[in-house]
Amino acid sequence: MSLVEVEDLTVDFWTGDGWANVVNEVTFQVRPGESYGLVGESGSGKTTTAGALLGFRRPGSRVRAGSVRFQGRDLLTLRPAELRRVRGREAALVPQNPTTALTPNMRIGDQVEEALQVHGLGGSRSQRARRVLELIRQVRLPDASATARKYPHQLSGGQQQRVTIAMALACEPKVLVLDEPTTGLDVTTQAQIIDLLARLRAETGVAILYVTHNLGVVAEICDRVGVMYAGELVEEGPTERLFERPRHPYTRGLIASVPSVVRPERTRAVLHGLLERGELPPGCRFAPRCVFADEQSFAEQPVLEEVEPGHRVACWHWREIPPLAETAPGEERIEPADTRDGNGALLGIRELDVTYGRSRGLLLARREPELVVRDVTFDIRPGETFSLVGESGSGKSTIARTVGGLLRPLDGEITFEGRNIARTVESRDRELRRRIQLVFQNPDASLNPRQRVGRIVGRPVELFFGLGGKELAARIRRLLEDVRLDPSFMRRFPHELSGGERQRVAIARALAAEPRLMLCDEVLSALDVSVQATVLELLRSLQEEHGIAYLFISHDLAVVRSLSHRVGVLYRGELCEVGTVDEVYAPPFHPYTQELLLAVPEIDPAARRAPTPKVDTETAAGPAATACPFADRCPVKVGPVCDVEPPPWRATSATHAIRCHIPLDELRSKAVWPPARE
Amino acid sequence: MLVGSGLLVVFLIVSVTAPWWAPHGVAETVDTPLMGMSWAHPFGTDVLGRDVFSRVVNGARDDLFLSIVSTLVAVVVGGIVGLVSGYVGGWLDELLMRVFEAVISIPLLVLALLAIAAAGPERSGSWLLLIGVVVLVYAPRVARMARSIAVDLVTRDFVLAARLRGESVRSIVRRELLPNATGVLLVEFGVRAGYTPILIGSLGFLGFGARPPSPEWGLMISENRDGLLAAPVIVLAPALSLAVLVIALNLCADGLARYLGRQAVRTP
Numbered sequence: 001m002s003l004v005e006v007e008d009l010t011v012d013f014w015t016g017d018g019w020a021n022v023v024n025e026v027t028f029q030v031r032p033g034e035s036y037g038l039v040g041e042s043g044s045g046k047t048t049t050a051g052a053l054l055g056f057r058r059p060g061s062r063v064r065a066g067s068v069r070f071q072g073r074d075l076l077t078l079r080p081a082e083l084r085r086v087r088g089r090e091a092a093l094v095p096q097n098p099t100t101a102l103t104p105n106m107r108i109g110d111q112v113e114e115a116l117q118v119h120g121l122g123g124s125r126s127q128r129a130r131r132v133l134e135l136i137r138q139v140r141l142p143d144a145s146a147t148a149r150k151y152p153h154q155l156s157g158g159q160q161q162r163v164t165i166a167m168a169l170a171c172e173p174k175v176l177v178l179d180e181p182t183t184g185l186d187v188t189t190q191a192q193i194i195d196l197l198a199r200l201r202a203e204t205g206v207a208i209l210y211v212t213h214n215l216g217v218v219a220e221i222c223d224r225v226g227v228m229y230a231g232e233l234v235e236e237g238p239t240e241r242l243f244e245r246p247r248h249p250y251t252r253g254l255i256a257s258v259p260s261v262v263r264p265e266r267t268r269a270v271l272h273g274l275l276e277r278g279e280l281p282p283g284c285r286f287a288p289r290c291v292f293a294d295e296q297s298f299a300e301q302p303v304l305e306e307v308e309p310g311h312r313v314a315c316w317h318w319r320e321i322p323p324l325a326e327t328a329p330g331e332e333r334i335e336p337a338d339t340r341d342g343n344g345a346l347l348g349i350r351e352l353d354v355t356y357g358r359s360r361g362l363l364l365a366r367r368e369p370e371l372v373v374r375d376v377t378f379d380i381r382p383g384e385t386f387s388l389v390g391e392s393g394s395g396k397s398t399i400a401r402t403v404g405g406l407l408r409p410l411d412g413e414i415t416f417e418g419r420n421i422a423r424t425v426e427s428r429d430r431e432l433r434r435r436i437q438l439v440f441q442n443p444d445a446s447l448n449p450r451q452r453v454g455r456i457v458g459r460p461v462e463l464f465f466g467l468g469g470k471e472l473a474a475r476i477r478r479l480l481e482d483v484r485l486d487p488s489f490m491r492r493f494p495h496e497l498s499g500g501e502r503q504r505v506a507i508a509r510a511l512a513a514e515p516r517l518m519l520c521d522e523v524l525s526a527l528d529v530s531v532q533a534t535v536l537e538l539l540r541s542l543q544e545e546h547g548i549a550y551l552f553i554s555h556d557l558a559v560v561r562s563l564s565h566r567v568g569v570l571y572r573g574e575l576c577e578v579g580t581v582d583e584v585y586a587p588p589f590h591p592y593t594q595e596l597l598l599a600v601p602e603i604d605p606a607a608r609r610a611p612t613p614k615v616d617t618e619t620a621a622g623p624a625a626t627a628c629p630f631a632d633r634c635p636v637k638v639g640p641v642c643d644v645e646p647p648p649w650r651a652t653s654a655t656h657a658i659r660c661h662i663p664l665d666e667l668r669s670k671a672v673w674p675p676a677r678e
Numbered sequence: 679m680l681v682g683s684g685l686l687v688v689f690l691i692v693s694v695t696a697p698w699w700a701p702h703g704v705a706e707t708v709d710t711p712l713m714g715m716s717w718a719h720p721f722g723t724d725v726l727g728r729d730v731f732s733r734v735v736n737g738a739r740d741d742l743f744l745s746i747v748s749t750l751v752a753v754v755v756g757g758i759v760g761l762v763s764g765y766v767g768g769w770l771d772e773l774l775m776r777v778f779e780a781v782i783s784i785p786l787l788v789l790a791l792l793a794i795a796a797a798g799p800e801r802s803g804s805w806l807l808l809i810g811v812v813v814l815v816y817a818p819r820v821a822r823m824a825r826s827i828a829v830d831l832v833t834r835d836f837v838l839a840a841r842l843r844g845e846s847v848r849s850i851v852r853r854e855l856l857p858n859a860t861g862v863l864l865v866e867f868g869v870r871a872g873y874t875p876i877l878i879g880s881l882g883f884l885g886f887g888a889r890p891p892s893p894e895w896g897l898m899i900s901e902n903r904d905g906l907l908a909a910p911v912i913v914l915a916p917a918l919s920l921a922v923l924v925i926a927l928n929l930c931a932d933g934l935a936r937y938l939g940r941q942a943v944r945t946p
Contacts, residue, residue, distance in 0.1 A: 404842055425842055433844045446835035450857035459853075463843055509839070 002029035003174055003207050004053060004091075009066035011048055011057075011231075019062070023048050024231045026066070027304075030175060035201060035208040037222030037239070039215060039254070041528040042499075045231035050177050050211045052076065054091050055083045071174070089119045092168035096180040098160035102152040108163055109148030112136065115170035122170075135166040138203070140196055158189035162196065169200065175207040182217060186391040186555060191599035194220050213529060215258055216601030219243055224310070227251045230285040233304070237311030243603050247313040247321055249290045255324060257533035259562040261585065261600045271530035284316065292317045345379035345415070346549050347403065347517055352376045352412035354395070354402050354573075371410070372398050373573045380517065380549050387552040387560040389596070390570035396553045397441075398573075400519045403551065404438045416517070434464045437510035441522035443502035447494040453480075453505050454490035460512040475512075482545075483508045483538060500531035504538065511542065521553045536563060557600050561585055566655070569593050572629040579656030587671030590658045592630050594671060628661065636670055638662060682929025689923055693739035700732040705891040712908040721915040724902050730912045734919055737893035741923060744805065744894075745874040748812035753867045755813060756820025761855045763821065764828025765837075766847060775825065778818035787880060790815055794886045808878060808887060815877065816870050823866055827859045861938040868931025872924055879920050895920045 009026045012019035023045040030036045038046045051058065052068045055075035067074045070091060075083065087093075095101040103111060112132045116122035122131050136144040139162040152160055161181055168176055178197070182190040198221055201208060210222055218225055218239065225242050227235040227250065235248040246252040253271035271289060280288075283300045287293040296316050304312040315321070354373040373395040380386040388396045401407050403414060405425035414422045416436065425433060440446035447456055458476045461467050467475055477487040483504040494502055503523060510518055520539070524532045540563060542548060554560050560567055560581075567584040569577040569592060577590040584593065626632055631642035638661045650664050651657040660667065702708050711727040713719055721730035763771045781789065793811045801807050831837055831854070840850050875895075881887030882896025890897065895916035902912045 406838060406842070425844060428844070430844055433842065438839070438842055440835040440839070442835065446839055448836040448854055448857070450860075451853070460843055463845070513843075 003032045003034075003071065004030040004209075005067075005069040006049070006052065007067050007069070009049065009052055009068060010064040011045070011052070012062050012064055013058070014060040014062075019064075022061070022231050023052075026228070026231070026233045028226050028233060028236060030207050030209055032174065033201070033205045033207055034224065035210060035222045037210045037212065037218035037225040038228060039212060039218055039225060040228035041213060041254075041530060043230075044228040046211045046228050047179055049228070050179055050209060053175070053177050053209060054087050054093055085119070088115060088168075088173070089121075089171040090173050091175045091177060092171070092173040094161075094164050094168045094176060094178045094181050096183055098157065098164045099152070101164050102160055104152055106151070107148065108136070108150050108152065108155070109133075111152075112148070112163065112166050112170060115167040119171050131170075135170055136163075138169065138200070139163070139166045141166075156189075158185055158193060161185065161193055165193075165196070165200070169204065169206070172204065173206060175209060177209045177211070179211045180213070181210075183212070183214070187557070187599040188391060188595060190217070191601070194601070197221055214601070215243075215254060215529070215603045219603040220601045227254070230280060232285055232314065234286065234315070235311075235313045236304070237307075237313075241308065241311050245323055247307050247311070247318040248286075248315050249292050249317075249321060250286050252321060252324065254529060255603060257530045258603055259533075259536075259556075259558040260602065261558045261561050261597055262602060271533070284314070286315075292320060344381070346382045346384075346417065347380040347551070348413070348415040349379065349399075349403070350377050350413040350415075352399070352402065352414065353410040354398050354407055355410045356398075356407075371573060373402070376412075376570075376573070376575050378568050378575065378578055380551060382516065383543065383547040383549055384566065385543065385550040385552055385564045387550075387554060387564040387567045388570050389554060389557055389560050389567060391555060391596075393572075394570045395573035396555075396570055397521050399570075400438065400521045400551060400553050403517075404436060404519050405433075430464065434460075434513045435516045436519065437513050437515040437517070438519040438521065439503075439506050439510045439523050442526050443494070443499065443506045444526075446506050447502055447509075449494055451493075452490065453492050453494070453497075456494075456505060457490075457508045457512055460509060464513050479508045479512050482511060482542065484534075498531075500527055500535060503527060503531075503535055507535075507538065507542075511546070514546070515548060517549045517551065519551045519553070522555070524554065524559055525556065532559070539563065557596055569596070574629050574659075576630060576659045577657070579653070583653065583656035587673050588652065588658060588664050588667035589671050589673070590630075590660055590667070591634050591636050591662075591670075594673075595635070598672065628659075636662065680933075682926045682931075682933060685922060685926035686930055689738055689742055689926065692735050693742045696735040696738060700735050702729040702732040704728070704733050704736045704893045706732075712905045712912070714909045715911050722909045722912045724898070724912050725905050730898075730902075730915055733893040733898060734895070734915050737895050737898060737916065738919065738923075740888060740892060740894045741875050741878060741920070744808055744812075744878050745871055745923075745927070748809040748878075749816065749867060749871040749874050751809060752813045752816035753820050753863055753870065756817035757824045757856075757859065757863050757866075758851070759817070760821035760824025760826075761828045761851050761859060762847065764825035765832050765851055765855060767829075767832075771825070775822065778821055781814075781818045782822070786815055786877065790877065790881060791884070791886055794881070805888075808881070811881070812874055812877060816874075820863070820866055820870065824859060824863065827862055828855055831855055831858055865931060865935040865938060868927065868934050872927035872931055875920055875923050875927070 006029070007027050009023055010021070011023040013022050026049055028036070038049060040046045048058065048061070052063070052075070055068070055078060057063060063076050068076055070086060075086065078086070109132050112135055113128050116128055116131060122128035132148060133144040136147050141147045141159060141162050152163070155163065182193050185193065194217060197208065200206065208221070210218065212218060222239050225237065225239050226233050227248065229250050235242065235246065235251045242251065243255060246255055250271070257271060281298045284290070284293065284297045284302050287297040290297065300316070302314045302316050304314045305318070306312050307318060352373055353371050353375065355371050376399060378386065388399060390396050398407065402409050405421070405423065405428055408424050409422050412422065413420060416432065421428060421432060454476050457479050458472055461472055461475050476490055480487050480489055485501060485504050485508070489497070489501070489505070494505065497505065524535055527535060536559065539550065543550065552560065552564060564581050566578070566580050568575050569584065569590060571592050577584060577593050585597070589597070626643040627645050628642045628647045631637055634642065641661055647659050647661045649657045649659050652664055658664065658667065705728065707727040708729050709719060709723045709727050711723055711725050713723045715722055719729050719731060721734060724730050724733070759774065763774045790811050793814050794807065797807055837850065837854050840854050878887055878894070879896030879899070882894045883900040885900065888894035888897050890901065898916040899913055906913045
């Protein structure tokens with residue numbers, strides 16, 4: 001008996017000049033107590049489908065056909081009053097962004113209580129208050145009564161998400177709908193939320209519908225997975241089976257696109273092109289991007305076929321799809337980058353201290369500077385990729401901006417090609433500005449919306465090389481080709497491009513200056529997995545062609561592993577481990593590196609990690625009060641020495657060093673790696 | 679929007695062509711003073727016996743031209759100052775904004791009168807002075823608006839990217855900031871242009887604007903107010919023209935704002 005039965009759900013959106021199909025004949029069931037994952041790229045219709053589970057229809061949309069039966073009742077035909085009795089009480093939503101989902105001027109306790117109150121549950125006032133505290137404890141928030149009196153802004157993002165989960169659980173619903181609940185969170189916080197959800201499920205028996213683009217998270221928490229493409233469910237099956245032996249080329253491509261922290265090598269670039277809603281063929285909607293597609297795929301729509309019990313796929317050619325480990329024609333296998341031992345540093349950073357909040361106005365008194373980056377030392381060799389990883393607030397971007405000259409360091413030395421460059425862009429010479437280029441995280445913000453692509457890419461060429469007219473146009477064309485974009489894009493505006501294309505334009509702009517060092521600040525995090533994989537490929541090949549060195553900033557340890565030569569792990573503005581990729585991703589680990597690595601959800605069933613002790617920690621930004629910044633969070637803390645004395649750098653090799661009080665041998669014996677199978 | 683621009687087009691045509699088809703000259707005494715509506719004089723004749731209809735249609739040019747030119751100058755000056763100030767920041771921004779706030783805190787009309795008084799009697803009534811006054815009154819307001827856009831834009835990555843290339847202040851303001859501010863500035867222009875005729879009319883009415891025998895509407899209302907009882911139409915005609923012009927300009931501004939707003943939604 002199913003709890004929720006979605007049958008032939010078809011939803012259209014009004015686009016201004018006609019109805020566009022967003023969800024097409026989607027059918028699936030969620031059983032009581034089950035955890036079902038819905039995955040797909042942006043625009044695949046997964047959020048719309050999830051909304052239908054709460055009887056929600058976006059304004060300007062229509063349900064053309066189908067039903068969503070919740071315990072036998074069709075939610076799509078219920079009257080608003082009846083629907084309100086179901087929503088929150090029997091089916092509850094955990095939204096994506098807790099910061100906007102919580103009312104800023106209402107105490108946490110009151111918000112949770114409100115969830116009970118609107119459904120007239122919880123009994124008397126004192127009973128309700130007790131229940132609120134119980135819920136806050138249930139989501140593992142510290143000191144329930146104190147937390148209940150706090151306001152949302154006094155909590156961190158992870159804690160806020162716990163509050164929204166508590167609110168959703170308030171009326172003991174039968175199903176929780178989670179829409180990308182961990183997308184804005186750090187890996188470690190994400191791991192804690194996922195852990196919490198797994199425990200809550202065990203405790204309360206609530207069913208979960210989990211919507212996400214993160215396959216790793218799905219592999220961690222879901223029993224069954226549905227893969228959506230262009231509004232259709234293309235594959236569905238038990239999580240283990242689906243990830244082990246995906247049958248749909250799209251699923252296969254998605255899985256292959258995700259880099260792994262455990263195994264650096266993978267099949268790549270399986271997903272060509274992009275989802276273009278305007279050009280869907282009458283047959284299989286994935287056909288234009290598929291290497292296995294033939295005439296039948298384009299002409300006839302495949303139906304879901306059972307491959308093995310519980311595993312269904314909508315593809316004409318599922319029998320021909322090779323296992324993940326084999327490469328199909330048209331695919332190539334990418335080996336991990338080899339370590340470069342160039343001689344001499346291109347960029348050298350010595351004991352760098354950076355601070356924000358220097359008094360700007362005349363009237364403000366000068367305060368003791370708070371260091372955002374403290375005592376950071378590393379170097380980058382020509383043609384090498386050096387990555388900085390860490391949680392948000394660890395100072396990664398600050399370092400990139402300081403190197404780029406947007407911030408003036410408080411202290412320390414930055415050398416580039418042997419020259420000291422520790423000053424802002426305005427006082428650097430043109431040649432230097434040309435040689436260091438920055439690519440930003442979000443291409444929506446880094447491209448001027450009122451300039452055409454040609455202008456955006458052409459401007460550095462004009463400025464640094466003084467080209468004009470035909471020469472300029474030819475150069476722009478070549479740059480666009482370099483980043484695998486069609487030269488016709490010159491005439492377009494940024495909003496006419498997709499996210500991945502925009503990021504390519506941003507890269508082309510940096511490339512236009514022919515830099516020797518490119519600062520890549522989270523350049524992949526705003527992109528879909530499959531797009532990420534292609535941009536990653538692009539960065540790699542550009543490095544080979546042009547010999548550019550990258551300072552790669554990321555919070556994604558798997559991406560870092562697949563691209564970098566050397567890695568620095570940053571915590572609260574201080575480096576705690578530096579080494580080559582192979583060294584950093586193998587024992588001995590700094591306790592923080594270990595924590596980060598274990599927090600990364602792994603999709604490969606063979607590489608699934610053992611359950612790890614997850615301490616309820618919250619990311620702290622800014623400088624630490626203790627001598628070792630990690631001391632108050634460290635699961636293997638030695639003792640008071642960690643609070644008082646700065647830890648020493650311990651070198652394991654000429655290239656690898658860990659900054660910790662614990663001797664290397666002990667760190668090695670404590671390491672949990674490779675992650676054991678559950 | 680359609681009604682607004684339609685009306686505006688009528689005003690434009692009237693203002694440009696009036697000298698050719700207006701039955702009488704603006705300063706010509708043609709009949710007995712203070713006559714009511716008649717076929718010969720549709721809007722009657724004023725205290726000096728001049729044809730009000732001819733004066734109203736000829737006055738359109740003065741009011742329309744003055745309003746649009748002075749607002750345009752105010753928006754251009756204010757916009758550029760505001761963008762530069764917002765981008766450069768620091769003490770320059772601080773100083774400019776405090777000064778502008780001081781200027782804005784003085785009531786509109788008082789400030790305008792003050793400026794005219796300061797300019798001295800020999801210049802009073804000249805078009806240049808009137809334009810200058812409108813610029814003085816409006817530019818600080820526009821500048822503050824432009825600055826707020828610039829302050830929002832400077833933190834955007836594309837401006838950072840331009841800074842990293844080492845672009846000059848001029849080039850950043852012109853290439854990166856201005857194109858993103860044009861929409862708001864256009865709306866600002868529309869809204870301001872809607873108020874300018876009132877300001878100019880008020881000045882005229884108080885005797886500090888255009889000088890007689892100019893057919894400026896505000897001045898005309900002032901001159902004819904003694905005849906209000908004898909022939910109401912001679913006051914109502916310029917007053918209504920002024921009102922309709924203001925409404926037309928405001929309708930246009932609203933339409934423009936809505937159109938640009940829709941565009942902004944479409945291109946996130």
